[in-house]
Amino acid sequence: MGKPEELLYSETHEWVCVEQVDGAKVATVGITAFAIEQLTDLVYMELPEVGSQVTTGGEFGEVESVKAVSPLYSPVDGEVVAVNSELPDRLETLGQDPYGAGWLVRVRLSDEQSLAKLMNFAAYQKQCADEAH
Amino acid sequence: MSGPLNQTPLHDWHVAHRGRMVDFAGWSMPVQYTSIVEEHQATRRGVGLFDISHMGRLRFRGPGAAAFLDRMVTRRVTDLRPGKIRYGLMTNEKGGILDDVLVYHLTDVQGRSFHQMVVNAGNREKIVAWIRSHVTAADDVEFEDESLDTAMIAVQGPAALATMAALAGADLSRLGYYSGLVTTVCGHPCVASRTGYTGEDGCELIVARAVGLQVWEAILSQGESRGAQAVGLGARDTLRLEAAMPLYGHELSETIEPLQAGLAFAVNLEGREFIGSAAIRAAKASPSGQVRIGLKMAGKRVPRQHCRVFAGEQAVGEVTSGTFSPTLDVPIAMAYVDAAASGLGTELLVDIRGRKEPACVVQLPFYVRPAPGGNS
Secondary structure (H helix, E strand, C coil), rough: CCCCCEEEECCCEEEEEEEEEEEEEEEEECCHHHHHHHCEEEEECCCCCCCCCCCCEEEEEEEEEECEEEEEECCCCEEEECCCHHHHCCCCCHCCCCCCCCEEEEEEEEECHHHHCCEEHHHHHHHHHHHHH | CCCCCEECCCCHHHHHHCCEEEEEEEEEECCCCCCCCHHHHHHCCEEEECCCCEEEEEEEECCCCHHHHHHCCCCEEEEEECCEEEEHHHHCCCCEEEEEEEEEEEEEECCCCEEEEECCCHHHHHHHHHHHCCHHHHHHEEEECCCHHHHEEEEEEHHHHHHHCCCCCCCCHHHHEEEEEEECCCCCCCCCCCCCCCCCCCEEEEEEEEHHHHHHHHHHHHHHHHCCCCCCCHHHHHHHHHHCCCEECCCCCCCCCCCCCCCCHHHCCCCCCCHHHHHHHHHCCCCCCEEEEEEECCCCCCCCCEEEEEECCEEEEEEEEEEEECCCCEEEEEEEHHHHHHCCCEEEEECCCEEEEECCCCCCCCCCCCCCCCCC
């Protein structure tokens, strides 16, 4: 996927990589290495079906650790066009390659306005540093 | 909780070793250092060290101590021999559970007898107030809350006692289960007991607050070759849940009476009266219906406290604790359900955030440690 420096980030620790595909804008969404480090002991993940609609800030799935369950929040608006369906059975991939093989969904954007609210790498790094203590 | 959090004498060590600190019952405590599963397995396979200094430690002296405690606790204390420990409950007049406690009868180095009680961190102030409101001059008992002057460390796991052999002033492996004594650790005075909250063999140690850190580091270093690891509250919870040990605020509360909780073994009603005994006797004569059970999930979603339990369409109870079991590799839970739905093998449903997930009633505990010297 992209290099972390080139991605966009939500406050809820999802990353976004926007690409032009067949004249439409498609966002690949994942969760950041920082978030995975914080969660630890992942045991379960649920992702949406292809064709479902997601909205910015809305829940599109959940990830569960031994300790607690965390909702996955969509950083964008649009239709899910692909799902990393192998990921829930190989949760260790999230820790090994969060910005590549650990992607969650691809969303064809219906509205690009939400992209403007996402952070760049530097801003997201600052947020993580603030949260870390 | 308001005001600054209490800190155990190991607080700075936890922070320096990447402990993720959380507010637990007014104390700043580590929930984990590395991973909950890793710390859990270290305890099941080798040695886990737990800082349990947040728990309450109360000492009772004087000729009336045993008789006084006998009135306060669901187990008999007057016949507790020196060196013995009993698990019991403190109940209110209605038979509701105020706390679950360990009562120790020990002999100090001068040969004087005393009693000690270990209570939950979150209930300590309530229990201290309860005791103060019941003790009278006629009881002839001196009572002291030593919690803030002492540290408490649990050493748990198949290699726990071997680790302690070089450090303790007595051979703890010769101590019976639920026995204790006044001895030394690293040369410092210590109360050692063959007790724990993990389902493993091991011991719990009480030392002066000032030497807590030194003792902790000595045990960790001694146990290094046996895989000793510091373990946080996260794995303490998964370990006790696999062992089906109740946790106050989950399986136990003031609105739950002991028999309902499946703790008949911790209640002695024979020829004695204690606060709450009349109510517990009445409850025994006409059981209320709900009982504590174990559930094993068919899927991977994890039930949590307050998830509702169904038999088909009918609501039959509620989950009190749930987690993913690192040993069994499936989600497990304890719940209170109607007696009719409590039979082993009963297929039930747990409502996890709006979706009913299949579960099966299984025997408690979920985990029993292999017999010593066994092949497993």
